[in-house]
Amino acid sequence: MYETIDQRNAEKEMRKTILLLLFPIITFSQVKLPSVPQPSAFPNYQNQSFGTPTNMQPPNPMNIFYGTGEQERINQQNQQIIQEVQKREIEAQKAKQEIYQDIVKKNSNISFSLPSYSFLPASKYYYEAYDKLMQIDTANFSVKNTNFLIENAFYENSQDKAEFDKIIKNSGEFLIAKMQELGYDLKSNSAKNYMLFQFFSETLQLKSNGLKHLPFKYDFEDFQGVNDWSKMFVTKLLATQTGQCHSMPLLYLILAEEINAEAYLAYSPNHSYIRFPDDNRKWHNIELTNGMFSTTSSILNSGYIKSEALSNKIYMQNLSKKELLSHFYVDLAMGYIHKFGYDEFCAKVIDKALELSPNSINANMVKSNIDTNRFETVMFNLKINPRDNKQLQNIRYYPQAVELLKNVNNQYDTVDNLGYEHMPEDAYLQWLQSMQDEKNKQESEKLAKQFKGTLIKPLKN
Numbered sequence: 001m002y003e004t005i006d007q008r009n010a011e012k013e014m015r016k017t018i019l020l021l022l023f024p025i026i027t028f029s030q031v032k033l034p035s036v037p038q039p040s041a042f043p044n045y046q047n048q049s050f051g052t053p054t055n056m057q058p059p060n061p062m063n064i065f066y067g068t069g070e071q072e073r074i075n076q077q078n079q080q081i082i083q084e085v086q087k088r089e090i091e092a093q094k095a096k097q098e099i100y101q102d103i104v105k106k107n108s109n110i111s112f113s114l115p116s117y118s119f120l121p122a123s124k125y126y127y128e129a130y131d132k133l134m135q136i137d138t139a140n141f142s143v144k145n146t147n148f149l150i151e152n153a154f155y156e157n158s159q160d161k162a163e164f165d166k167i168i169k170n171s172g173e174f175l176i177a178k179m180q181e182l183g184y185d186l187k188s189n190s191a192k193n194y195m196l197f198q199f200f201s202e203t204l205q206l207k208s209n210g211l212k213h214l215p216f217k218y219d220f221e222d223f224q225g226v227n228d229w230s231k232m233f234v235t236k237l238l239a240t241q242t243g244q245c246h247s248m249p250l251l252y253l254i255l256a257e258e259i260n261a262e263a264y265l266a267y268s269p270n271h272s273y274i275r276f277p278d279d280n281r282k283w284h285n286i287e288l289t290n291g292m293f294s295t296t297s298s299i300l301n302s303g304y305i306k307s308e309a310l311s312n313k314i315y316m317q318n319l320s321k322k323e324l325l326s327h328f329y330v331d332l333a334m335g336y337i338h339k340f341g342y343d344e345f346c347a348k349v350i351d352k353a354l355e356l357s358p359n360s361i362n363a364n365m366v367k368s369n370i371d372t373n374r375f376e377t378v379m380f381n382l383k384i385n386p387r388d389n390k391q392l393q394n395i396r397y398y399p400q401a402v403e404l405l406k407n408v409n410n411q412y413d414t415v416d417n418l419g420y421e422h423m424p425e426d427a428y429l430q431w432l433q434s435m436q437d438e439k440n441k442q443e444s445e446k447l448a449k450q451f452k453g454t455l456i457k458p459l460k461n
Contacts, residue, residue, distance in 0.1 A: 110381050112400040114347070114374050117340040122156050126336045129153040130349060133329060138322045138356065144168055144254045146328050151233045154335040159235060167238055172258035174213060175199060177206055190278040192261035193286070194448075196252060201291025217242045218289045218432075224425070229338040232331075245271045248288040253324075264318035265327065267361065269304040269423040275318055284447065290435055292444035302431045308419030314361040326357035333366055342373040361420055368411045375404045 117123050129149050136146065144165070152159045175195050176186065184191035198204060205212040219242035225231040234251045237243035243251070249265055249272050256263040256276075263276040266285075273294065274286040287294040299305075299316060309315050319327060333349040347370045353363040376386075378401055385391045395401040423431075434440075 110378070112374075112378055112404065114343045114370075114377055116343045116345065118343075118345065120340060123336075123340060123345070125153040125156050126332065126339075127345070128157075129332060130345075133325075133332065134352070136325065138325050140321070141325065143250070143257050143324070146325070147234055147250055147254065147331075150328055150332050150335060151230075151235050153332065154229065154233075154339060164235065164238075168254060168258055171199075171213075171255055174204075174206065174211060175255065175259050177208065178204055181207060188279055189262050189276065192259055193256070193263055193276040193278075193284075196255055196259075196261065196263070197286055197291075197293075199255070200248065200252065200288050214241060215291060216248060216288070219244055220429075225338070229335055232334075245273065245289050249274050252286075252288060265324060266316055266318060268299050268315050269302055269421070270428045271302075273299075287435055289432060292435065292440065293447040294435060294440065295443055298435055298440050298443075301434065302423065302427075304421045304423040304427070306419040306421055308417070309361075309421075310419070312359050312418050314359055314418050314420070323357040323360065326353045326360050326363060329353035329356065330360065330362045330366060337366075337369075342370055346370065347374075359418060361415075361418060364411070364415050364418060365420070368408075368415055371404070371408045371411050375401075375408050378404060 118127070129152075132149055133146070148159070148161060148164055152161070175192075178198075179186055179191060179195050182195075184195060186192075199213060201215050203212065203214055216237065219231065219240070222228055222231050223244040225246075230236050231244070232246045234243075234247050234254065237247040237251055252274050253263060253265060255261075261276070263274055266273055266275045274288065275283055276286070277283055285294040285296070285299065286292075296316070305315050329349055330353050333346045333353070336346050336349070347367075350363055350367050350370060353360060354367065357363065379386050379395075382395075382398065382401065384394055384401075395405065
């Protein structure tokens with residue numbers, strides 16, 4: 001399962017180096033903004049002595065008391081001094097403003113947005129896919145068709161939809177036929193999901209025609225799609241029988257849709273898996289990467305799930321239909337970014353994902369990348385080195401640049417407040433392997449045995 005378009009650990013190291021003075025990435029701490037120029041404080045002359053003119057005698061306190069012309073003369077003198085200071089202050093502010101206007105004029109052609117990749121012919125397929133996604137009913141859409149739409153955009157609409165539909169249809173028919181052969185209740189959600197679990201984890205063969213299906217295997221090579229984003233695709237999984245925690249759960253949902261089974265996608269750090277209710281509405285977790293039932297405790301044992309993450313429901317929760325559609329918008333943006341790069345189109349896609357699911361950790365992580373890339377691009381165009389604290393102060397002359405930096409800080413705070421904690425790649429792989437320890441295997445086998453004992457029903461003619 002992807003975390004962001006950049007590998008998060010590599011990205012953090014890059015940002016610590018490139019934006020050391022701006023972004024304490026590891027803790028998502030607040031960046032201190034350079035101060036915007038403010039008018040100097042008006043001098044306080046209450047206790048200030050300006051000296052006595054040489055041609056004047058010190059004022060007589062009694063004369064001041066009686067309001068003679070001496071006090072009036074002193075007041076006029078002080079007023080002249082004040083007016084002179086004010087004049088100089090105005091002139092200084094005017095000079096600053098002229099400098100600011102010169103800088104703005106010099107850089108008037110600077111864009112404060114990311115450059116667009118719309119000029120690339122292949123980008124049109126993503127624009128078309130986005131338009132089609134926008135027409136989808138959030139409460140009722142086909143997982144199969146939506147997923148194919150997104151993957152096909154990456155392939156520039158070169159994939160054969162009819163062939164894909166045929167594979168899914170044949171797989172669904174295989175599942176139903178095997179359920180009948182095993183005597184499973186075709187109306188049982190427990191039976192349907194257990195059959196799907198077997199489809200992913202066991203070798204199955206139909207006695208009637210000899211058709212055989214081999215279990216899917218985990219693809220450890222480039223499992224986050226860093227070098228080849230198609231590694232994340234269901235079409236790749238079907239073609240090679242290997243996949244990972246992004247493609248396997250999506251294929252499961254597609255097949256569940258095909259045989260009318262109830263199942264849901266759920267997240268854990270760097271990961272996604274399947275949850276389904278049995279016929280008594282007891283919930284079960286299926287870990288497709290190792291073909292096992294998993295317990296709540298085994299998921300929590302990753303060590304990277306904070307209490308804030310659970311309270312904000314970013315992990316270990318069933319994705320609603322609307323939240324699943326948000327997931328597909330993120331997939332669309334991720335494919336676009338891997339194929340072209342960051343621009344305002346992918347920002348628009350992520351904004352839609354967040355509209356559907358504001359707490360989506362994946363959408364929020366991608367947004368943090370987009371905001372950071374936008375700020376870095378503007379700094380490059382303004383010829384400001386963010387590693388140089390002295391140069392960095394020059395963004396005070398660009399309110400839009402200051403606003404971009406605030407956006408970066410705010411988004412990092414959002415991710416932090418959701419309860420996100422970075423899980424390194426080696427820790428993730430170690431956790432996956434720990435899921436197959438003896439204790440978890442025994443628990444999985446126990447659950448499987450319980451299902452087998454309850455699913456076989458007498459078949460009616």
